[in-house]
Amino acid sequence: MSAAIRSPQPSPPLTRSVEDYLKSVFHLTSQGGFATTSDIAEMLEVAPPSVSGMMKRLSETGLIEHVPYRGVQLTPQGRRAALQMIRRHRILESYLTSKLGFDWGDVHVEAERLEHAVSEKLIERMADALGEPRYDPHGAPIPTAAGEIEEAELVSLAAAEVGHTVVLQEVSDEHPARLRYLAEQGLRPGVQLTVIDRQPFNGPTTARLGDGTTRVVGQELALLLLCRPADGE
Amino acid sequence: MSAAIRSPQPSPPLTRSVEDYLKSVFHLTSQGGFATTSDIAEMLEVAPPSVSGMMKRLSETGLIEHVPYRGVQLTPQGRRAALQMIRRHRILESYLTSKLGFDWGDVHVEAERLEHAVSEKLIERMADALGEPRYDPHGAPIPTAAGEIEEAELVSLAAAEVGHTVVLQEVSDEHPARLRYLAEQGLRPGVQLTVIDRQPFNGPTTARLGDGTTRVVGQELALLLLCRPADGE
DNA sequence: ACAGGGCATTAGGTTAGCCTAATTATCAGA
DNA sequence: TCTGATAATTAGGCTAACCTAATGCCCTGT
Numbered sequence: 001m002s003a004a005i006r007s008p009q010p011s012p013p014l015t016r017s018v019e020d021y022l023k024s025v026f027h028l029t030s031q032g033g034f035a036t037t038s039d040i041a042e043m044l045e046v047a048p049p050s051v052s053g054m055m056k057r058l059s060e061t062g063l064i065e066h067v068p069y070r071g072v073q074l075t076p077q078g079r080r081a082a083l084q085m086i087r088r089h090r091i092l093e094s095y096l097t098s099k100l101g102f103d104w105g106d107v108h109v110e111a112e113r114l115e116h117a118v119s120e121k122l123i124e125r126m127a128d129a130l131g132e133p134r135y136d137p138h139g140a141p142i143p144t145a146a147g148e149i150e151e152a153e154l155v156s157l158a159a160a161e162v163g164h165t166v167v168l169q170e171v172s173d174e175h176p177a178r179l180r181y182l183a184e185q186g187l188r189p190g191v192q193l194t195v196i197d198r199q200p201f202n203g204p205t206t207a208r209l210g211d212g213t214t215r216v217v218g219q220e221l222a223l224l225l226l227c228r229p230a231d232g233e
Numbered sequence: 234m235s236a237a238i239r240s241p242q243p244s245p246p247l248t249r250s251v252e253d254y255l256k257s258v259f260h261l262t263s264q265g266g267f268a269t270t271s272d273i274a275e276m277l278e279v280a281p282p283s284v285s286g287m288m289k290r291l292s293e294t295g296l297i298e299h300v301p302y303r304g305v306q307l308t309p310q311g312r313r314a315a316l317q318m319i320r321r322h323r324i325l326e327s328y329l330t331s332k333l334g335f336d337w338g339d340v341h342v343e344a345e346r347l348e349h350a351v352s353e354k355l356i357e358r359m360a361d362a363l364g365e366p367r368y369d370p371h372g373a374p375i376p377t378a379a380g381e382i383e384e385a386e387l388v389s390l391a392a393a394e395v396g397h398t399v400v401l402q403e404v405s406d407e408h409p410a411r412l413r414y415l416a417e418q419g420l421r422p423g424v425q426l427t428v429i430d431r432q433p434f435n436g437p438t439t440a441r442l443g444d445g446t447t448r449v450v451g452q453e454l455a456l457l458l459l460c461r462p463a464d465g466e
Numbered sequence: 467a468c469a470g471g472g473c474a475t476t477a478g479g480t481t482a483g484c485c486t487a488a489t490t491a492t493c494a495g496a
Numbered sequence: 497t498c499t500g501a502t503a504a505t506t507a508g509g510c511t512a513a514c515c516t517a518a519t520g521c522c523c524t525g526t
Binding site for chain 4: 467473476483484485491
């Protein structure tokens with residue numbers, strides 16, 4: 001029995017859990033660098049040894065590059081798989097929100113379960129029904145079917161300079177209650193904000209909205225509000 | 234340590250595989266009687282010992298009644314769970330067909346995966362968007378959210394008497410190619426058929442459609458065409 | 467230069483769900 | 497009634513993912 005040539009093996013479908021690990025690594029390495037075992041463990045709510053074990057398997061299948069004691073990064077193949085999951089997730093969130101009346105806060109959990117069960121075909125039908133949206137309901141960019149994603153330089157409201165005007169681009173949180181609160185405050189993607197004050201020592205930021213009203217946002221929430229400079233700044 | 238009272242335990246969510254077993258048992262006992270180990274094994278494409286093992290666990294959790302060496306039946310609780318899955322499945326099939334352009338043959342596989350991942354809320358939103366449909370695209374009745382299902386006395390075309398007129402009510406098959414073929418032949422739920430001939434020895438049935446054209450249907454396919462007597466028969 | 471703290475990994479165990487092989491129950495027909 | 501064929505069950509294993517406890521590596525601060 002000679003060893004088979006193993007190049008174009010039809011790679012078995014990824015399990016639910018593998019898909020989740022890849023997504024975590026993608027998010028944790030989006031600023032460059034390595035994803036650490038403990039960060040992944042925290043994000044997925046599993047114990048660190050579970051991560052070590054999975055990382056070993058994933059590097060054997062070529063989806064990640066593992067540098068022992070340092071962390072992991074996605075290979076091109078792993079990145080492709082992660083982006084596909086992120087596309088599924090964001091298309092689902094968009095579809096549930098705009099076609100089935102789900103609210104901003106609830107879609108995440110639903111999409112999290114569905115993204116492992118939908119076929120490519122269903123996602124493309126949904127994308128089509130929505131008119132190929134480029135952003136999900138939280139303002140996050142949706143990767144294309146070909147696996148490209150827009151990379152924007154965003155800065156959180158907590159770090160925006162006083163006096164500057166920014167546009168809220170993306171609300172990076174999956175916590176329903178916080179999202180609902182932010183929505184009530186009118187803090188949704190697309191809103192223009194002028195930073196008019198910030199208390200020292202990680203204190204709250206005060207910003208003026210387009211309609212002249214102001215909002216005082218504590219640091220924890222302000223960190224979730226990702227902004228780009230307003231046009232002409 | 235005294236034994237805890239075990240009445241209103243918050244019953245853990247059913248696993249994917251448990252849901253599949255319950256559905257099988259439901260379908261296999263729809264004519265009354267017991268579902269046998271080997272029938273379940275065949276339907277789910279697992280080995281018989283896997284079924285024995287699962288039946289043991291399911292009867293411990295009170296979802297089925299197991300009579301050793303005879304078979305199983307659903308308890309009221311198991312029936313409720315099975316009907317919920319069937320509702321999910323059929324609503325999904327209806328939604329995918331009518332809102333996302335899936336075709337008759339393909340929906341089954343997609344729904345089979347999704348039914349384990351959708352929330353109750355999503356199913357009800359879909360049902361609502363469809364106007365609370367009572368039948369799925371194959372003509373099968375959809376259980377209500379309360380868990381009631383229409384039970385009709387149907388007879389397959391292969392067993393309908395020569396000379397009688399029937400209405401095709403439901404096409405009971407999940408095989409895409411067969412469904413596509415039947416659809417091409419115009420054999421969809423709602424069509425009226427008059428049986429004009431049947432060859433002996435399990436031979437084909439010949440039936441006339443409403444438009445006067447005839448179809449010759451081999452026994453294997455005719456068994457899949459479930460009919461009710463036409464009004465006024 | 468090295469001691470400790472903190473993180474990562476290895477060791478070893480659990481559970482669900484599947485498998486094959488061996489065993490046992492049931493029932494129909496001689 | 498007995499005997500086989502058929503079907504169900506038990507026995508014993510495997511794998512994927514998880515866990516806790518024990519061990520090992522790395523780096524910073526004295």
